[in-house]
Amino acid sequence: MLLRRGRDGGVVLSVKGFSAAFDTRPQKGLGFVSHAHSDHVAAGRNILATRETISLIRRVWQLSGGYKPIPYRQDIGLSDSVSVRALNSGHVLGSAMFRLDIGGESLVYTGDINTVQTLTTNPAEPVDADVFIIETTYGHPDYVFPPxxxxxxxxxxxxxxxxxxxxxxxxxxxxxxxxxxxxxxxxxxxxxxxxxxxxxxxxxxxxxxxxxxxxxxxxxxxxxxxxxxxxxxxxxxxxxxxxxxxxxxxxxxxxxxxxxxxxxxxxxxxPLSSHADYRGLLNYVEENRPRKVYTIHGFSQLFAKTLRLRGFDASPFT
Ligand SMILES: [Zn+2]
The missing domain is CATH 3.40.50.10890 (Rossmann fold)
Known part of the structure; x- marks a missing residue:
């Protein structure tokens, strides 16, 4: 499994002849847009996003692009050995984590996540995956939000x-x-x-x-x-x-x-945030117990270190 940074941020995964670009423009293969915030939206062809994200991209950013809707909580076959499932990431309307199953090995790209209930969003769903690529915007102990x-x-x-x-x-x-x-x-x-x-x-x-x-x-x-x-x-x-x-x-x-x-x-x-705070991130990883964690955005170095001290195999995604 090869992971690298996309040209405009995001993550590109290549494995067994399959390629997926998360929150970055796909050079080949498929693209995935986790949610409609401008720093995550990628344009291009063959991009999967939830129906809600696509409507936000069209209405707010006036981008048309070749977006294809993906429903929540359904396994969608992408090839003989690859399937994907979109799960609620709790961040904004339409936000999704993408869990890929590739020949029996699983990976989740969280996009931005929030683990608490708000007046307009439900918390991020639990996800069972071998590898996590998780955002760590507030992965520093100074960032614990009040209830x-x-x-x-x-x-x-x-x-x-x-x-x-x-x-x-x-x-x-x-x-x-x-x-x-x-x-x-x-x-x-x-x-x-x-x-x-x-x-x-x-x-x-x-x-x-x-x-x-x-x-x-x-x-x-x-x-x-x-x-x-x-x-x-x-x-x-x-x-x-x-x-x-x-x-x-x-x-x-x-x-x-x-x-x-x-x-x-x-x-x-x-301190009203659509992101999980330090404690929310930590609980989320501890509850879902991935085998390998890559941290991305914000305090990625520090949070990976925190996870390693707690026994996880964790590295910042660079
Ligand atoms: Zn966001």
Whole structure:
């Protein structure tokens, strides 16, 4: 089994005349896109992704490409000796891990994973595979996130305090994943109208089409102007921008990096992440007990070392 880095990130697997490119453009053979975040999306022909990921790629990034839908939890034969199964990775709508069975040896490429329940996603499924290629964005003991409900309560408290001060609470958030979690949070626990930027609106529309009920208003519409002009509201966008309101705008960001403090230029930061934290990653590997682990992204060196100290055969993927 030969593994190497793809030209634009990702991983390329070659084994027994079979080739698969994960989150990178396939030079030959098949491609797999784990989810619709821009640093994972590859264009090209013969690329498998879940139906939800394909609709997000088309709507948010306006890429057509030769994507073929793969259902969750079904073994799909790719050749006489190779089959693949997509499993929920818990990261964003449509996110998948790919488990390949190649002549009796199994490998899983996790893409980005989250191991906790959120308002819009279910946790990553367990997976039984000999070899793991696992993301380790937050594979450092400093990155242990508070329980989800605590972070949610903290966000809601900041929103009501900001509104009480006469300001508009605004969030900079990834357009796919965390923005929809925030919309769901405000829809569930407040009666505040939620106004969103264009990219967030496009992604949220795809969530709605795939069965996630979300109530939001797109910036630039008459409704948005009325809501922003008239009274209490929340604003969400993928970038900090000027919002057409006649009052102060206070910006917060939502990211796992917030456990280290509030980045410059923001009024607040909350550790709401679509990734597993250090403890989540560790538990996930320990529960699934792969024979070999390759760590990729973020703290890959440190996390591989942590796993080796716990008896795993682990190396950073370089
Ligand atoms: Zn991602």
């Amino acid at each position: 989800r409900h605590e972070t949610e309560a903290w966000i809601l408290k900041w929103v009501s305090k900001t509104i009480a001060e006469g300001a508009l609470p605004a969030f900079k958030s990834y357009s796919i994943g965390k923005s929809q979690e925030l919309i769901k949070l405000f829809n569930t626990y407040t009666s505040l109208p939620v106004v969103v930027g264009k990219t967030v609106a496009n992604a949220s529309k795809t969530y709605v089409e795939n069965g996630v009920a979300l109530d939001f208003i797109r910036l630039g519409t008459k409704d948005a102007a009325e809501v922003l002009g008239g009274g209490e509201a929340v604003y969400i966008d993928s970038q900090v921008r000027s919002v057409p309101v006649h009052r102060r705008v206070k910006w917060a960001t939502v990211t796992g990096w917030a456990v280290r403090g509030c980045p410059e230029g923001f009024d607040a930061a909350f």
